[in-house]
C-alpha cells in the first residue's frame with residue numbers, strides 16, 4: 001500500500017536517514033495541488049551545476065511555473081526541501097505500475113545539482129545522499145527500488161537525466177539500503193546481542209556491600225571493577241605498611257603528606273606502635 005496525500009514527512013524522513021536537510025520556508029504549502037498515492041521517486045539532474053540551481057526548481061521558468069520538484073540535492077549531499085505538493089517534473093512517459101503521462105501526481109521528484117555533461121561532476125557525498133534519500137523515501141511509502149526511476153527511463157520526450165549514473169547499480173545500492181538502512185551486515189540476532197552488550201556496559205548497578213546506604217545504582221560495570229581494583233590495592237599496601245615493609249610505608253607516607261585521612265590513620269598506627 002502506498003502513501004496517499006502530501007508527503008509532510010519529507011524533511012523528517014531524510015533527517016532520520018542521517019542526511020543534511022534545509023527546509024525552505026513554506027515548503028509544506030508549496031505545490032500544484034495535492035498528491036494522489038505516491039508510487040515512487042523520479043531522479044533528475046538540474047543541468048546547471050551551481051549553488052543557485054534550486055531557484056529555478058522552486059520558482060520555475062518563464063514557460064513553466066514552479067515548483068518543479070519536491071527536492072533539490074546539492075553537491076555536498078544536502079537536501080533542500082522545496083515542496084510537499086505536486087510539482088511539474090515528470091512530463092510525458094511511462095513506467096510499470098505508474099499511470100502513463102501522469103507521474104507528477106504519483107512520484108517525488110529529486111533534482112540533483114549537476115551540469116549533466118561529461119566529465120561528470122557528481123560528488124561522492126552527493127551520490128551517497130542520492131541513494132540514501134531515495135531509499136528512505138521508498139521505505140516510507142512502502143515501495144522497493146524498482147520504483148526508483150531515472151527521468152530518461154520514464155520519459156517519452158527524450159530526457160537524458162540524470163546523466164552519468166548507472167541506474168541498475170544505483171537501484172542495487174538503494175535496495176540494499178531499503179533492506180538494511182544501517183548499512184551493516186549484522187543479522188537481527190546479532191543486533192539484539194549488541195544492544196544487550198551495550199546495555200550491560202553502560203547501565204549503572206547498585207552496590208552489593210552489606211553496608212550500602214541504599215539500592216540506588218552507583219556505577220557502571222567498568223566503574224565498579226576499577227573501584228574494586230583501587231580498594232584491593234590500597235588494602236594490600238596498607239597491610240604491608242603495618243608490617244613495616246619499607247616500600248609500603250613510603251607510599252603511605254606519601255599519601256598522608258597529601259592530607260589523606262586513611263593513610264594518616266595507618267601511619268599513626270605504625271608510629272604509635274613504636
Ligand SMILES: [Zn+2]
Nearest residue numbers: 044045151161
Ligand atoms: Zn528531469
